[in-house]
Amino acid sequence: MKTRVPIFITAFVGIFMILKFFVVTPWVSAVADELVQWGVITLAFAIILGVLNLAKINLKAVVERKTDWPYKAILLFGMVFMMSVGGFQWHLDMRAEEALSALTALEASGAAPAAVAAAVAASGEAQARAATNIFNFAFTRIYTPLSATMYSLLAFYVASAAFRAFRAKNLHATLLLVAAVLVMIGRVPVGGLLQVDLSDGTIWRPLVWIQDWLMTWPNAAGQRAIQMGAAIGMIATGLRVIFGIERPYLKG
Template sequence: MRTRVPIFITAFVGVFMILKFFFVTPWISLISNELEQWGIVTLAFAIILGVLNLMKINLKTVMERKRDWGYKLLLLASMFFMMGAGGLQWYHDVMAGRTAEACEKAFAAASAPNAPAAAQQDAAALKSQKDAARLAADKNAFSFSFYNIYYPLAATIYSLLAFYVASAAFRAFRAKNLHATLLLIAAIIVMIGRVPIGGYIWKGFPWLQDWLMIWPNTAGQRAIQMGAAIGMIAMGLRVIFGIERPYLKG
């Protein structure tokens, strides 16, 4: 039960996913598409599992007043706040959709020949309701948190890497031998060729940068991609045939 069933499930599902490409029959497509959907839904549950695990670990720290428990409390509070705000956003979106639909119907009724005056009044009233519902869906706690907390934090954390990448460059870009020199020259051409000052120093830099990215860089990337694809295929077959069993760990 603990080892054979998972191996059987992997082999069964993996084979159907491959068969789907080679046999275009309704029943194979039906089963493989359904299994694919099961995989997608199960992956979404894995995200839920991750969030629940984060909750479990941090709640334990807060309850036991361990080191940095205040930060963990902030983490939990912000997580619950965003979940609640998300639920509210969903509700607002549904309401906005329903009002828009009702408004469209009312306008269709009002624009019909010999429509009564009351129908036009209804349509006008529904239009203001529709605008209010749209505004509530566009501007609420969820969009505020997304644009003023989530986005700035994510962008700034990634931009912090600029400092570390630059400091790593000082160590990596040393012309110690031919290989390191090639790396250094390629990086310098790309960096100088992409900024306006590169064109002022020498007009050929932007052209050279483009050429380097289109031809030699493509050649290297392409060969690496091919190697990785062969590796992926070999690994996929090993997993499907049960030689590699990563899911049995842990």
């Protein structure tokens, strides 16, 4: 029961989904789509487990006054805060939707213009309320700047990692370094400053051209082959999992 049944489920469902890829019979696609929906819903339910894990670990730290416990309290506050304002937003959106469907119904029934105008106003007000409230504030003023700034740390890290790693220690490292430097320069307007007049009157920008060539040919070849290898590895791994040859999560 504990391992046999799951192995069977994985194999059966996996093979069915592979079949679905080749077979265009409507009921097969319908069943497969339904299975995907089940998967998506199961994943959504699992989020409860994740949130509980986060809450448990941090609550314990706060209760036991472990190192950095005030920060863990901030984390818990942020979580509860966002859940509550999210719920509030949901409520407002439902209201706006109700107002809107009331308006549509009213229009369809051919009610008096004054009544329709009132409904339009009510609907507009509900929409506006849903659009401007604490949830949007939290989203645009807390969530967005934090995520955009975290992302933008990369601008600094590409510089520091390049400085450290691009050293001509051997042939491989030198190729990496040369390709990176050429592409970096050829990509920005500075690279276009170097110009050569060809005999037929056209202007040739060598750095831009080399950048373009590197990206179109050697880079495309490398990317293509790495992707092909990865696809083969993916087939191997996927089939190992589906056939139950590798099933670390069922060994307990």
